[in-house]
Amino acid sequence: MSDSVRRHAIDSIAQRVVKTSAAPDANEAPVDYYGKDVFNAAAIRKFLSRGAAEKLLATIQDGKRLDPNVAGDVAHAMKDWAISRGATHFTHWFQPMTGGTAEKHDSFLDVNEQGEGIMTFSGRNLVKSEPDASSFPSGGLRCTFEARGYTAWDPTSPAFVKRNPRGATLCIPSIFCSYTGEVLDKKIPLLRSIQALKNSIARFMKCFQAPEEHITVTLGAEQEYFLIDRNFYLQRPDLIQTGRTLFGSAPAKHQQLEDHYFGAIKPRILNFMAEVESELWRLGIPAKTRHNEVAPAQFELAPTFEELNLAVDHNMLTMEILGRVAEKNGLVCLLHEKPFAGVNGSGKHNNWSVAYGSRNLLDPGDDPRHNPVFLAFLTAVIRAVDLHGDLLRCSTVTVGNDYRLGANEAPPAIVSIYLGDRLTETLQQVEDGVVEEYHTRPRQMKIGVAIPNFTGDDSDRNRTSPFAFTGNKFEFRACGSSQSCAGFNTYMNVAVAESLDYVSERLENYVGKPKFNAKLEELLGEIISKHKRVVYNGNNYSKEWLKEAEKRGLPNLSTSLLALRPLLDPRNHQLLEKYGVFSPIELESRYEIMVEEYLRKIQIEGEVTRSLAQNLILPVVLEEYGELVKALKTAQDSGIQSGQAALKYRIEAIGALLDEAQTKIGELAAFSAVDVETCEEYIRMTRELRQTVDRLEKLVDDRKWPLPKYREMLFIY
Numbered sequence: 001m002s003d004s005v006r007r008h009a010i011d012s013i014a015q016r017v018v019k020t021s022a023a024p025d026a027n028e029a030p031v032d033y034y035g036k037d038v039f040n041a042a043a044i045r046k047f048l049s050r051g052a053a054e055k056l057l058a059t060i061q062d063g064k065r066l067d068p069n070v071a072g073d074v075a076h077a078m079k080d081w082a083i084s085r086g087a088t089h090f091t092h093w094f095q096p097m098t099g100g101t102a103e104k105h106d107s108f109l110d111v112n113e114q115g116e117g118i119m120t121f122s123g124r125n126l127v128k129s130e131p132d133a134s135s136f137p138s139g140g141l142r143c144t145f146e147a148r149g150y151t152a153w154d155p156t157s158p159a160f161v162k163r164n165p166r167g168a169t170l171c172i173p174s175i176f177c178s179y180t181g182e183v184l185d186k187k188i189p190l191l192r193s194i195q196a197l198k199n200s201i202a203r204f205m206k207c208f209q210a211p212e213e214h215i216t217v218t219l220g221a222e223q224e225y226f227l228i229d230r231n232f233y234l235q236r237p238d239l240i241q242t243g244r245t246l247f248g249s250a251p252a253k254h255q256q257l258e259d260h261y262f263g264a265i266k267p268r269i270l271n272f273m274a275e276v277e278s279e280l281w282r283l284g285i286p287a288k289t290r291h292n293e294v295a296p297a298q299f300e301l302a303p304t305f306e307e308l309n310l311a312v313d314h315n316m317l318t319m320e321i322l323g324r325v326a327e328k329n330g331l332v333c334l335l336h337e338k339p340f341a342g343v344n345g346s347g348k349h350n351n352w353s354v355a356y357g358s359r360n361l362l363d364p365g366d367d368p369r370h371n372p373v374f375l376a377f378l379t380a381v382i383r384a385v386d387l388h389g390d391l392l393r394c395s396t397v398t399v400g401n402d403y404r405l406g407a408n409e410a411p412p413a414i415v416s417i418y419l420g421d422r423l424t425e426t427l428q429q430v431e432d433g434v435v436e437e438y439h440t441r442p443r444q445m446k447i448g449v450a451i452p453n454f455t456g457d458d459s460d461r462n463r464t465s466p467f468a469f470t471g472n473k474f475e476f477r478a479c480g481s482s483q484s485c486a487g488f489n490t491y492m493n494v495a496v497a498e499s500l501d502y503v504s505e506r507l508e509n510y511v512g513k514p515k516f517n518a519k520l521e522e523l524l525g526e527i528i529s530k531h532k533r534v535v536y537n538g539n540n541y542s543k544e545w546l547k548e549a550e551k552r553g554l555p556n557l558s559t560s561l562l563a564l565r566p567l568l569d570p571r572n573h574q575l576l577e578k579y580g581v582f583s584p585i586e587l588e589s590r591y592e593i594m595v596e597e598y599l600r601k602i603q604i605e606g607e608v609t610r611s612l613a614q615n616l617i618l619p620v621v622l623e624e625y626g627e628l629v630k631a632l633k634t635a636q637d638s639g640i641q642s643g644q645a646a647l648k649y650r651i652e653a654i655g656a657l658l659d660e661a662q663t664k665i666g667e668l669a670a671f672s673a674v675d676v677e678t679c680e681e682y683i684r685m686t687r688e689l690r691q692t693v694d695r696l697e698k699l700v701d702d703r704k705w706p707l708p709k710y711r712e713m714l715f716i717y
């Protein structure tokens, strides 16, 4: 039976005709439909009066508070535009603490006094909505009977329409707070942190007498994911319930040959990617790069960077679209951080920087030693990461990331910075108070033959560092593939804001005075010598780094529960309160939410492991065991000697593992509640049951194994 199901799955994959023809817009040029489903500048100008349009655009571009009087006009224009794009409904689209997005649709349709249908949408509808949102996690910020929550329009992120086969929905990016105004989402803290950082940057740049400029915090979020055939997925209750495989041993060949990485993309996958891109482009999401990743069946999508708040919204939408388009193509997109044991997991690289006008503050230029703004900004970031690495680590906590961080594929739980040799050298000069002639050394790469000569970069890359300087931005690599980028960037912004303020405070008395440069050098030297312990250019995966980091006093918050503790630290309460991002109560509520979610997920994994072992796997193995015992008896009765040894071997090997599995199932079943104290133990027990079952998988008849195997899921698609 199980065998026939699996055969059927494979058969139907084999027979599938891959539609290489048009993704929806293949005949249209991307430049013609780019941003068509967004209420963007062009749509705003087309559907709004000139005065109102300029006001709204100023809000979007400069974060200027929107004149409440124009909300009605904007609503009207948005409705007309959305209807012209096929919309029948609208929704406040928000990001509660579940980690995903949320939406509750209302139709534009109303009935007038004559009993006729009319389409309405008012300024009030646009600005605020009041979902009964009592079932979202609040971490004790309110009780279930206090059901009121508000979503409110975030005019800095443009509205868009999401299409469906029978129409479309106008989505209004929104914040989400409680009746009493407490934060219940990921967007409010992010927006607050962006504002805090902008204030600090403005103050910092004043020290350098720079003219006032528009400030943009930028993010480019590289998204990794797996794709497997939906037929396999549907035969894996563990994937369906937990997003990862709870059983399965890595096949003989997986990623050792590194032949998948950057390999030619299979037509079925390319078809999927092209369809995803066309959907993203319609939504004004600048998908740029696509490629095969290291693990089999693993891929990556990277957009061009954008303003941070917008980029976070866009990444949330990207994850949703990956899932939807996969399903349409008979695939399933796994965003889990570690869907398959034994091969690489998936992360999300957060590329972070700041633009001051058109100047990237993390661009070293040709001569960083003589680039005081860059040096001061870089130094402030180093100080921020050294002082607040605990919060950055905290932002990476998910159950899935536990299985990924620190394995030979993702940075470990110790937060450190990679700068590369050249910049490290430059900072050493600052610390030592020397100014050496600095010439960028354009390295001529001479390959020979007919390859035109080209120049190499100043420094190499380091894949093992959680926080790497990559030319003109920092890349934080510890975030999980399924996570919202809001968490990391919120803490990052605040940490840097605090450091910039520290620098500004020390410099402000000298602005415009002859001593300024000397004071700046002195200050930077002092900060560097104090915080350079967080800079490490070596191999972060090595054992030596563990020891070295300990010597340097860098925290190693190795488990998720440890990594959440910084949310309870009064030092962090002060920091986040000072910058108006979280009150201590809000931070503590986040701790509650995250711990609870973590424990629940661990418990679900344990229960799924136990029940699948008990009800799906053991019965099949017992059946084989019974047949073997019967066969042995027959051989003995008829006096046939040959084969008895093989039968005995199998009976004993399988029998021993069966007993072992049954004992472990019993232990897991007897475990009542998973809490902070018992969690590690529960994880260990779950893992041990898996190990036993994975050994059984290797022993029993391949035709009888009830779950699709790794070698099938990862290679047949």
Ligand code: ADP
Binding pocket: 218, 219, 220, 221, 222, 289, 302, 303, 304, 305, 306, 349, 351, 352, 353, 354, 360, 472, 473, 475
């Ligand atoms: P890699 O995989 O080699 O790290 P990619 O080119 O795939 O590099 O991704 C780099 C990401 O960094 C892209 O999303 C890119 O847009 C983004 N990026 C480039 N410059 C900046 C910047 N100034 N601020 C934020 N992100 C940036």
Ligand code: MG
Binding pocket: 222, 349, 475
């Ligand atoms: Mg990267």
